[in-house]
Amino acid sequence: MSTKFGRLVSLVCKRGFSISTSVQKGASEQGVKSLNLCSAINQALQIALDSDPRSYVFGEDVSFGGVFRCTAGLADQFGKKRVFNTPLCEQGIVGFGIGLAAMGNRAIAEIQFADYIFPAFDQIVNEAAKFRYRSGNQFNCGGLTIRTPYGAVGHGGHYHSQSPEAFFCHVPGIKVVIPRSPRQAKGLLLSCIRDPNPIVFFEPKWLYRLAVEEVPEDDYMLPLSEAEVIREGSDITLVGWGAQLSIMKEACLDAEKEGISCELIDLKTLIPWDKETVEASVNKTGRLLVSHEAPITGGFGAEVSASIVERCFSRLEAPVARVCGLDTPFPLVFEPFYMPTKNKILDAIKSTVKY
Amino acid sequence: MASWLLARSRVFFSTHQPKNLPFLSPPFLNHTSSSSSVPSRKISPTLFCFSRHESTKADAQLELEHDVAEDDTNQAIDFPGGKVGFTSEMRFISESAQKRVPCYRVLDDNGELVKYSNYVQVSKEMGVKMYSDMVTLQTMDSIFYEVQRQGRISFYLTQMGEEAVNIASAAALAPDDIVLPQYREPGVLLWRGFTLQQFVHQCFGNTHDFGKGRQMPIHYGSNKHNYFTVSSPIATQLPQAVGAAYSLKMDGKSACAVTFCGDGGTSEGDFHAAMNFAAVMEAPVVFICRNNGWAISTPVEEQFRSDGIVVKGKAYGIWGIRVDGNDALAVYSAVHTAREIAIREKRPVLIEALTYRVGHHSTSDDSTKYRAIDEIEYWKMTRNPVSRFKRWVERNGWWSDKDELELRSSIRKQLMHAIQVAEKAQKPPLEDLFSDVYDILPSNLQEQEKLLRKTIEKHPKDYPSDVPL
Ligand SMILES: Cc1ncc(C[n+]2csc(CCOP(=O)(O)OP(=O)(O)O)c2C)c(N)n1
Ligand SMILES: [Mg+2]
Numbered sequence: 001m002s003t004k005f006g007r008l009v010s011l012v013c014k015r016g017f018s019i020s021t022s023v024q025k026g027a028s029e030q031g032v033k034s035l036n037l038c039s040a041i042n043q044a045l046q047i048a049l050d051s052d053p054r055s056y057v058f059g060e061d062v063s064f065g066g067v068f069r070c071t072a073g074l075a076d077q078f079g080k081k082r083v084f085n086t087p088l089c090e091q092g093i094v095g096f097g098i099g100l101a102a103m104g105n106r107a108i109a110e111i112q113f114a115d116y117i118f119p120a121f122d123q124i125v126n127e128a129a130k131f132r133y134r135s136g137n138q139f140n141c142g143g144l145t146i147r148t149p150y151g152a153v154g155h156g157g158h159y160h161s162q163s164p165e166a167f168f169c170h171v172p173g174i175k176v177v178i179p180r181s182p183r184q185a186k187g188l189l190l191s192c193i194r195d196p197n198p199i200v201f202f203e204p205k206w207l208y209r210l211a212v213e214e215v216p217e218d219d220y221m222l223p224l225s226e227a228e229v230i231r232e233g234s235d236i237t238l239v240g241w242g243a244q245l246s247i248m249k250e251a252c253l254d255a256e257k258e259g260i261s262c263e264l265i266d267l268k269t270l271i272p273w274d275k276e277t278v279e280a281s282v283n284k285t286g287r288l289l290v291s292h293e294a295p296i297t298g299g300f301g302a303e304v305s306a307s308i309v310e311r312c313f314s315r316l317e318a319p320v321a322r323v324c325g326l327d328t329p330f331p332l333v334f335e336p337f338y339m340p341t342k343n344k345i346l347d348a349i350k351s352t353v354k355y
Numbered sequence: 356m357a358s359w360l361l362a363r364s365r366v367f368f369s370t371h372q373p374k375n376l377p378f379l380s381p382p383f384l385n386h387t388s389s390s391s392s393v394p395s396r397k398i399s400p401t402l403f404c405f406s407r408h409e410s411t412k413a414d415a416q417l418e419l420e421h422d423v424a425e426d427d428t429n430q431a432i433d434f435p436g437g438k439v440g441f442t443s444e445m446r447f448i449s450e451s452a453q454k455r456v457p458c459y460r461v462l463d464d465n466g467e468l469v470k471y472s473n474y475v476q477v478s479k480e481m482g483v484k485m486y487s488d489m490v491t492l493q494t495m496d497s498i499f500y501e502v503q504r505q506g507r508i509s510f511y512l513t514q515m516g517e518e519a520v521n522i523a524s525a526a527a528l529a530p531d532d533i534v535l536p537q538y539r540e541p542g543v544l545l546w547r548g549f550t551l552q553q554f555v556h557q558c559f560g561n562t563h564d565f566g567k568g569r570q571m572p573i574h575y576g577s578n579k580h581n582y583f584t585v586s587s588p589i590a591t592q593l594p595q596a597v598g599a600a601y602s603l604k605m606d607g608k609s610a611c612a613v614t615f616c617g618d619g620g621t622s623e624g625d626f627h628a629a630m631n632f633a634a635v636m637e638a639p640v641v642f643i644c645r646n647n648g649w650a651i652s653t654p655v656e657e658q659f660r661s662d663g664i665v666v667k668g669k670a671y672g673i674w675g676i677r678v679d680g681n682d683a684l685a686v687y688s689a690v691h692t693a694r695e696i697a698i699r700e701k702r703p704v705l706i707e708a709l710t711y712r713v714g715h716h717s718t719s720d721d722s723t724k725y726r727a728i729d730e731i732e733y734w735k736m737t738r739n740p741v742s743r744f745k746r747w748v749e750r751n752g753w754w755s756d757k758d759e760l761e762l763r764s765s766i767r768k769q770l771m772h773a774i775q776v777a778e779k780a781q782k783p784p785l786e787d788l789f790s791d792v793y794d795i796l797p798s799n800l801q802e803q804e805k806l807l808r809k810t811i812e813k814h815p816k817d818y819p820s821d822v823p824l
């Protein structure tokens with residue numbers, strides 16, 4: 001019911017996600033296919049398993065394709081020894097993945113929902129993140145990638161909606177990556193799987209079926225820790241990641257109608273993040289707005305804001321604006337009120353520019 | 356209620372053996388499994404089969420049936436925690452006994468009393484209420500499922516196939532026993548008097564929902580009914596139940612905590628923490644594990660390699676029993692007795708109920724993708740817990756076809772009416788978005804509420820019109 005409100009409208013207009021990396025029409029003969037985000041993830045996993053015999057995909061219900069179907073067909077293709085169900089135990093999944101990775105394998109673990117990652121918190125924060133450092137680089141679990149769906153879907157309530165990325169951004173030793181679109185998802189996931197550091201990869205589950213984009217069929221990687229200006233503008237810089245970018249993009253379009261030129265940046269990697277790209281943009285526009293679904297207090301937007309204030313203080317013409325989730329648990333019937341909607345962003349853009 | 360409280364303390368033996376109240380001495384448990392001549396009939400070999408790891412060379416050294424023999428000499432290690440005898444034989448204890456722990460039952464698949472079974476007697480009033488509530492739960496499930504399919508509620512999950520575990524366990528408890536559910540146990544709440552209207556209100560997330568519309572459908576909870584609110588994260592309720600039980604013990608209450616989990620739930624760390632805490636704290640808690648064969652698409656053989664769940668209790672120093680979860684009388688007797696043990700002896704008890712999830716995991720799932728339709732049909736028809744119990748109440752002359760027709764149509768009517776009422780009811784007011792995060796509203800939330808109200812004024816179309824502001 002609540003899907004009437006908020007983002008659905010914007011998402012049904014497909015292929016609006018990458019701008020600077022858009023693919024020419026008619027390229028499908030050259031190995032480009034229209035894919036949704038779920039299939040793009042599936043393709044990345046398929047390539048990862050195919051290109052490295054020491055790679056494994058596992059997690060709860062992964063074998064039959066996963067509750068979101070992201071691992072469909074993989075167990076059939078690569079066998080139950082490389083793609084398998086685990087017992088229902090997140091700490092087990094991540095601990096197992098660390099051990100597997102420490103022996104020189106690529107361990108691609110799935111946590112069914114980001115809301116259920118917390119039993120594995122100790123393994124991620126105290127183990128995966130410190131494995132290399134504490135051993136003086138004798139051991140590492142860089143082959144570990146933890147995939148997990150995050151974010152609002154319109155009816156998920158407390159435990160099928162959360163965006164817990166900020167918890168993990170407070171942990172030196174892991175990387176946090178969030179794609180915005182199918183094409184991004186495939187390239188970034190392959191980079192994460194092959195990156196020599198443990199990574200938590202949050203997948204915007206709202207977009208699994210809704211976001212459709214031309215995706216190259218071949219094996220390609222997109223760089224980590226590199227933000228991307230996905231829309232150029234001169235009056236204000238907007239920074240976001242994942243599903244929220246499509247909402248922000250709508251706000252940019254509406255602002256444009258009112259004569260405000262917005263620059264939109266996809267951070268993609270939250271730690272270690274690309275401050276330089278944001279800094280350069282803010283030095284140009286003189287204004288910054290950050291937006292995410294997670295509660296505002298202690299969210300990663302606070303980190304972006306503080307860093308940019310440090311670097312661009314004298315250039316800033318207005319306080320940094322944050323349009324985020326409320327400081328409440330994620331509420332079912334109140335979801336449309338909780339969300340950082342397009343109009344909340346638009347209002348903040350206007351008041352920041354007018355400041 | 357008084358009559359069923361009376362019934363609860365009478366243990367009935369169909370063999371008329373003179374016996375003391377069984378829960379006072381541990382040998383009772385041995386007695387249950389060895390002397391009751393319940394044939395250990397294999398239930399669905401595919402489902403509950405016990406697959407051992409590939410055999411190794413060490414097999415030859417495995418003592419499969421018995422524990423490792425102690426030396427005759429009286430020597431022992433005086434180890435902290437108790438003396439341990441020596442043995443000169445190098446033998447590994449096998450992963451499990453060759454024979455699986457048998458499953459306690461009272462009624463066979465035709466609803467007939469099994470000879471020599473010992474069970475806790477059920478009065479007519481109790482029996483009829485148990486059956487009626489099982490039918491009510493069944494009806495509620497099929498109607499709610501349809502309502503979800505029609506898009507009127509966002510989610511649902513049925514108890515189909517597990518009606519006996521739901522209702523008979525509730526029947527065996529006292530109202531002041533504290534229940535900490537997983538999520539597939541609303542029958543307990545139904546038994547305790549949560550009304551159909553209240554169930555419907557929760558699923559519609561309206562202003563009458565005790566949870567104030569904040570959680571997904573099926574996340575019921577009622578303080579009045581001593582039923583903690585359902586939380587989606589699996590197994591988190593289990594250690595909490597131990598804390599609740601400890602409190603009951605410290606307060607000298609004649610009550611226990613009862614907590615439910617699925618077979619999948621036993622894999623979580625919280626399950627193991629709970630079992631260990633319960634044993635060490637000597638907490639009066641009854642763990643009821645609904646082993647229904649599946650955790651979403653994961654079959655039990657990919658969940659654990661032990662002989663199910665009941666044997667896990669032993670490792671933690673907890674009494675346990677495996678019961679036929681589709682036999683309402685067996686569930687009733689086991690839970691009733693476990694409750695007495697927990698309260699009188701201040702110790703935890705683990706009950707493994709073998710049952711089957713006949714429905715899909717939830718409305719988000721299609722279980723034909725990963726399991727055989729034959730298997731579902733077998734459990735739905737041959738091993739149906741509701742029809743089995745029905746045959747027993749009918750045989751006792753407690754129930755007729757007329758009663759059945761009347762009950763089913765009355766429940767259906769009540770539900771249809773309740774749904775209409777719930778659909779018309781208002782959503783919870785906006786202030787409920789901010790209340791209850793803490794006991795009082797902190798300043799950040801006051802500020803956010805103010806800002807939000809301004810935004811709503813400015814962009815009313817962005818917001819659902821059915822939420823009072
Ligand atoms: C910590 C956690 N991980 C994963 C899930 C997703 N999930 C919901 S139900 C479920 C399966 C539970 O199976 P079981 O305990 O056997 O209960 P059943 O559904 O069979 O009654 C899973 C994996 C969850 N809710 N919580
Ligand atoms: Mg189960």
